[in-house]
Amino acid sequence: MFPTPSTSANQSTSGPIGPVVLDWFPLAGRSLNRQADWLVDLTENRSARGPERYGQHVSEERSGDGGGKEFARVLEELRNRIITETYPLNSVLPTQRALAEEFGVSRDTVQRVVKALAAEKRIESRQGSGSRVVKTQRIHPAAVPQDTTPRPSTLGPIMTEAFSRPEVGLDVFTLTGESLVTHVRVQDERMRRKSEPAPQRITMRVLVPSGEVDLPFPRAKDDPADPRPAKHVRAIALGSITSLRNILELLRVHKKVAEVDLQIRYTTVVPNFKFYLLNGSEALFGLYRVVDRPIILADGEVLPAMDVEGVGAHLMHYVSDEDPNSPGSFFVDSMQSYFDSLWSVSSDAARQGPGGGQDRGV
Structure with a gap:
């Protein structure tokens, strides 16, 4: 359970999927x-x-x-x-x-x-x-065989294929985790409600920006110093993390997945892009695009803002193969090394993030 506003910041609380440190x-x-x-x-x-x-x-x-x-x-x-x-x-x-x-x-x-x-x-x-x-999320293949026309695909089938394996390994670097939750929820429904095969183990590591980081976007157009857009993003991240934890825990409780290991860490690096690393062999990469669009605040105020497009952003799809020097293998290995390097320095950093420094799952 989250602390009430009278609870001091950074206190810890425990749940079935692990301790949470809340700011x-x-x-x-x-x-x-x-x-x-x-x-x-x-x-x-x-x-x-x-x-x-x-x-x-x-x-x-x-x-x-x-x-x-x-x-x-x-x-x-x-x-x-x-x-x-x-x-x-x-x-x-x-x-x-x-x-x-x-x-x-x-x-x-x-x-x-x-x-x-x-x-x-x-x-x-x-x-x-x-x-x-007029717009859906598209995945563009980074490389295709000769004499083959590259065609964009969607994230859903790629996630379904990844979650159809006995073990799922997923590393994610993202601004809020909102897209991640959307597609994990689809897999949850596929496994729980449609009784389709589920993996035996899910291991997931998610990196999001710390709450102490000054985010360049979103920004209010009339007052760039307005703190409300930043609070808006941090609350989205908190909601996404909460939902992700609940979805995975229910899969374990309902015995659809035997083992679940969810870890969340907070970094001082602000992502200009999002990427997913699937089972150590695939990478999905997409740049955040700055867009001019209003934010509707909790009190109903429509705030003109410069925001970043994350949910539904176009992604590039890279696949590792037997050739370590191929473009796909090189990109997947490089992004895995990049993620691991950030992960290694984020364990004790960014304790002021929306959810704390580290959130371990079962």
């Missing part, structure tokens, strides 16, 4: 009681519906059907459906009336969700034509 940071626009309620809700419920994007939902007082919570729930689900291509590129989303009925929310809530997805440039909405998906 308290205030959530803008909320009373102390509502801050505590938000973190309790995040801990208990996020494994079922994913991390809320702090700052991208509005307060409960704004509408009659749950306001911020319902807005965040619907936005998260539709965003995940686009990323995982449940709604593929160029497809049209269900009507707003159908979405309102499916999620049990008001048309006003659905309209605000559609506007948020359009602001993220995931959909285009035209009157009379509905909302069309």
Whole structure:
């Protein structure tokens, strides 16, 4: 359980998946009681519906059907459906009336969700034509055999293949871990709800920036010194880590996976890119792109900002082969060495991160 706001920073607490060291940071626009309620809700419920994007939902007082919570729930689900291509590129989303009925929310809530997805440039909405998906996550092969046309693929099949092996090893360097949680949740549903084969062991190491690091983005356009965008990112990271821990622990508790080892460390290096290392033989690499888009704060304020595009960012796919000098092998080995070097110096560093210095799993 997370500490209440009266708990001093950096106290430790324990759970079934390991100790957590927490650094308290205030959530803008909320009373102390509502801050505590938000973190309790995040801990208990996020494994079922994913991390809320702090700052991208509005307060409960704004509408009659749950306001911020319902807005965040619907936005998260539709965003995940686009990323995982449940709604593929160029497809049209269900009507707003159908979405309102499916999620049990008001048309006003659905309209605000559609506007948020359009602001993220995931959909285009035209009157009379509905909302069309214009951007999904794509994986581009870094090298292909001769006489073969390179074609982008998506992260889902690559993660499914990795999680279909007896042992899964995953090293990740990322800004928030939001995309990681989205795709791990898909694998969780595949293994638990569809009763498909699961690995015997999952080992995962995740590096995210420390809370003491001055992030260059996101920044408020009108006031670059505004601390709220940084708190927004750190809360997303905290929610992602909490969800990831809950998902993996439930897989172990339900005896779908015999062994789970999740470790989180916090680094003073700010990533300009994200990368995934899968089972020591594959690498997925993508640059963070700076975009001009608003952030919707917890109190409902729309804050013009320069943000970074992480969820759904295009990635390059590298595969190691028998030739140690091939481009794929060289890149995978280089990124593994880079990750290991950062990991080795992050064990006792960045204790002020959103979640502490090191978070070991079972």
